[in-house]
Amino acid sequence: MILISSPRFQEHTTPPGHPERPERAEAFDEIAEDWRDKGGRVIEPRPATREELLRVHDAEHVDAIAATNGRAAMLDPDTFTSPESYDIALLAAGAAVQAAEHALDTGETALALVRPPGHHAERDKPMGFCLFNNVAVAAAAAIARGLSRVAIVDIDVHHGNGTQWMFYKDQRVLYVSTHQFPFYPGTGAAGEIGVGEGAGYTFNLPLPAGATDADYASAYARVGQRLDGYRPQLLLVSAGYDAHEDDPLASMRVTTEGYTAIIRSLKDAAARNRCPIAVVTEGGYDLSALRDCLRATIDAI
Numbered sequence: 001m002i003l004i005s006s007p008r009f010q011e012h013t014t015p016p017g018h019p020e021r022p023e024r025a026e027a028f029d030e031i032a033e034d035w036r037d038k039g040g041r042v043i044e045p046r047p048a049t050r051e052e053l054l055r056v057h058d059a060e061h062v063d064a065i066a067a068t069n070g071r072a073a074m075l076d077p078d079t080f081t082s083p084e085s086y087d088i089a090l091l092a093a094g095a096a097v098q099a100a101e102h103a104l105d106t107g108e109t110a111l112a113l114v115r116p117p118g119h120h121a122e123r124d125k126p127m128g129f130c131l132f133n134n135v136a137v138a139a140a141a142a143i144a145r146g147l148s149r150v151a152i153v154d155i156d157v158h159h160g161n162g163t164q165w166m167f168y169k170d171q172r173v174l175y176v177s178t179h180q181f182p183f184y185p186g187t188g189a190a191g192e193i194g195v196g197e198g199a200g201y202t203f204n205l206p207l208p209a210g211a212t213d214a215d216y217a218s219a220y221a222r223v224g225q226r227l228d229g230y231r232p233q234l235l236l237v238s239a240g241y242d243a244h245e246d247d248p249l250a251s252m253r254v255t256t257e258g259y260t261a262i263i264r265s266l267k268d269a270a271a272r273n274r275c276p277i278a279v280v281t282e283g284g285y286d287l288s289a290l291r292d293c294l295r296a297t298i299d300a301i
């Protein structure tokens, strides 16, 4: 396993009191430091290229984010930039691509510790703390290499609307999400299954507020079956840890052990399908739960 991490992820700053804060990157740095101390490999992220971004985003969107370079801007009531945010968002998307490439090239799992998160960012707009859709950029990079079955499993407590819509008509990407529902951002009903060639390649498992480790275990048994039916060539995990019982934004009751079980079930599904894994961070706003769940993720893999 390798980690992709950089202290530069602290440079994207948000207004005081914002949950998606630079201290989250300090937690990433601690995890990377521990990994190095154990003799593990940590690589520096590189920026995503314009070509990589344009596979999933409109040129107007990429240009609009680029135009925030050097300044602080409010893009929507939840989503902000600071002077460095454009550069850091490029690094987050680039790190996700590197994770996918490393997993495909070596078969070894890669974990990209990035912020800002990505799964709410849509083709034509930033949303919900997200500027570029990191995991979608990685999936599109894998498709560009010739893969025809890429699975994205989104374990964040919020539905990944951006990722879903980007691949809604595309059977080359299976999008699977467990999320609190109804909840922000409002999408992710079980009836949203994809359209056209993509029909059946979006799999939403909405869960009511208060869902426990046992509820998640049943959901991930179903996720495993769907992955076996799809036989992915690459498994990307949108790793949000905000379903944790200590998270301040959501109302789920998943424990750190519950997250371990989720990651283990995904690892087992990948092993059954001889499929490499790349993990890309999303949300997770209680810093000690975030640290614990990242350690649990590394241990489980």
Ligand SMILES: [Zn+2]
Binding pocket: 156, 157, 158, 240, 242, 282, 283, 284
């Ligand atoms: Zn989230």
